[in-house]
Amino acid sequence: MADLVEKSKKLSAYAAVDDNLLSTHRVIGIGSGSTVVYVAERVGQASNKSDLVCVPTGFQSRQLIIDNGLRLGSTEEYPEIDIAFDGADEIDTNLGLIKGGGACLFQEKLVAACSKQLVVVADYRKDTGVLGKGWRKGVPIEVVPAAYTKVSLDLAKLGGKPVVRSGLPAKAGPVVTDNGNFIIDCDFGEIPPAQVAELNAKIKALVGVVETGLFVGLASKAYIGNADGTITKKTV
Numbered sequence: 001m002a003d004l005v006e007k008s009k010k011l012s013a014y015a016a017v018d019d020n021l022l023s024t025h026r027v028i029g030i031g032s033g034s035t036v037v038y039v040a041e042r043v044g045q046a047s048n049k050s051d052l053v054c055v056p057t058g059f060q061s062r063q064l065i066i067d068n069g070l071r072l073g074s075t076e077e078y079p080e081i082d083i084a085f086d087g088a089d090e091i092d093t094n095l096g097l098i099k100g101g102g103a104c105l106f107q108e109k110l111v112a113a114c115s116k117q118l119v120v121v122a123d124y125r126k127d128t129g130v131l132g133k134g135w136r137k138g139v140p141i142e143v144v145p146a147a148y149t150k151v152s153l154d155l156a157k158l159g160g161k162p163v164v165r166s167g168l169p170a171k172a173g174p175v176v177t178d179n180g181n182f183i184i185d186c187d188f189g190e191i192p193p194a195q196v197a198e199l200n201a202k203i204k205a206l207v208g209v210v211e212t213g214l215f216v217g218l219a220s221k222a223y224i225g226n227a228d229g230t231i232t233k234k235t236v
């Protein structure tokens with residue numbers, strides 16, 4: 001099973017890069033997570049890799065870029081990115097996403113918002129069609145530390161079940177993001193695709209929220225690696 005999942009991740013990542021990385025592209029966004037490891041590997045094998053600048057979505061992503069001999073850039077230098085590749089925790093029928101399982105959602109959304117296109121890479125477990133159906137840990141929400149109790153109350157009023165993400169067993173106390181903030185995972189049950197944008201807007205409006213892990217209208221393509229070795233390609 002674990003081997004099958006790993007093969008599916010590699011399959012989706014390699015196919016996504018092979019189909020979408022064009023010789024005209026210069027600035028590439030590289031996301032976070034275990035599937036993106038294969039994206040960075042494949043981009044690192046490109047014949048024109050020395051022409052490329054790669055913009056990371058966090059510490060892990062930065063290391064992937066360096067380890068694959070690629071040139072690092074930042075959104076500060078490159079606010080216009082040709083194409084970004086990133087993983088997802090769950091994908092719905094509109095290519096709405098839950099992201100932030102790795103606590104990198106703010107920089108992931110920043111890079112996605114800077115990119116002309118966002119291509120999602122994922123194994124078959126993520127493609128459930130409805131957010132909150134397979135990913136039962138809740139929507140990751142990055143909050144300013146001083147605001148976590150206030151935002152937790154606000155989220156409960158919106159019908160969610162908020163839990164501050166713990167750093168245990170590696171760290172006592174909350175997970176601290178690459179931006180020095182906390183993550184609240186908030187379970188809203190299944191979120192129908194047509195209601196994701198509205199819920200995202202309500203959470204985003206709460207004072208203390210930096211960003212939500214609901215990605216709406218950002219992904220244009222998804223490559224799903226299937227257990228039988230095939231790839232499902234989705235576009236919106």
Ligand SMILES: O=C(CO)[C@H](O)[C@H](O)COP(=O)(O)O
Binds near residue numbers: 031032035098102103
């Ligand atoms: O959003 C993310 C990190 O914040 C990741 O992209 C998401 O968790 C998917 O990771 P993986 O490819 O390991 O399943």
